Amino acid sequence: MRLKQNVYLLLIAFMATMLWGCEGEDVISPNQTETIFTENFDSYITGVGIAQQGGSKWSTWNNAPGSPEDPVITSSLAYSGQKSLQLIDGNDALLLLGGKTKGKYQIDFLIYFEDSKGGYFNVLQEFNGDDSEWGMQIFFNADGIAILYAGGTSALSFYFSHNDWLPIGLFVDLDNDNASLIFDGIEMVNWQWSTGVYGSNSTKKLDAVDFYGFQQQGISGFYIDNIVFSETGILGPYEDY
Secondary structure: OHHHHHHHHHHHHHHHHHOOOOOEEEOOOOOEEEEEEEOOOOOOOOOOEEEHOOOOOOOEOOOOOOOOOOOOEEOOOOOOOEEEOOOOOOOOEEEEEEEEEEEEEEEEEEEEEEOOOEEEEEEEEEOOOOOOEEEEEEEOOOEEEEEOOOOOOEEEEEOOOOOEEEEEEEEEOOOOOOEEEEEEOEEEEEHHHHHOOOOOOOOOOOEEEEEEEEOOOEEEEEEEEEEEEEEOOOEEEEHHH
């Protein structure tokens, strides 16, 4: 009986080796994820702008750290830890992602809207000030209605909650030119990434996230916490699985 068990275990090990490669080889696993960076804001000074103290991955739309564009760190609200990023009217923070042109990437963060206030964010294919190219955008109106544009001129409207932390996930597959937005656990849209916000672009690149205190649809007042930027389906050694 023990001999049969040993033979069975050896057979399973052999099959695994044939499927996944020998130990030490680089193989592709669609489930393997490598975190590029995380941001929970707890290490920063409260009351000081994120672009002023956040290092090279943070800037503002007009590259003006410490200006009214630069949203400050607050300890008044946080999903985890003690601090988060607070955005009000006129704030415009850029999270720079490094101009990715190949690979599969995931951006996750939590967003919180104050009562009767709204906000906005977009993800840019190319950041170049007013000549930037938008990949997608969402307007969060103060009345609790969000308006999403991605891959076409038709907007998708949906309701969102105030006074609650809402998870957002964006998946961008630059190799297969596809993107998907998950809001509060629901896939809202799936589109060809290179076509951009209104379906007329042709840029297969992932460059930045823009958190903006947009004023057109009511007063802005929102918070961002627990950002994770990661690469998925990457090469990795067999023994890491």
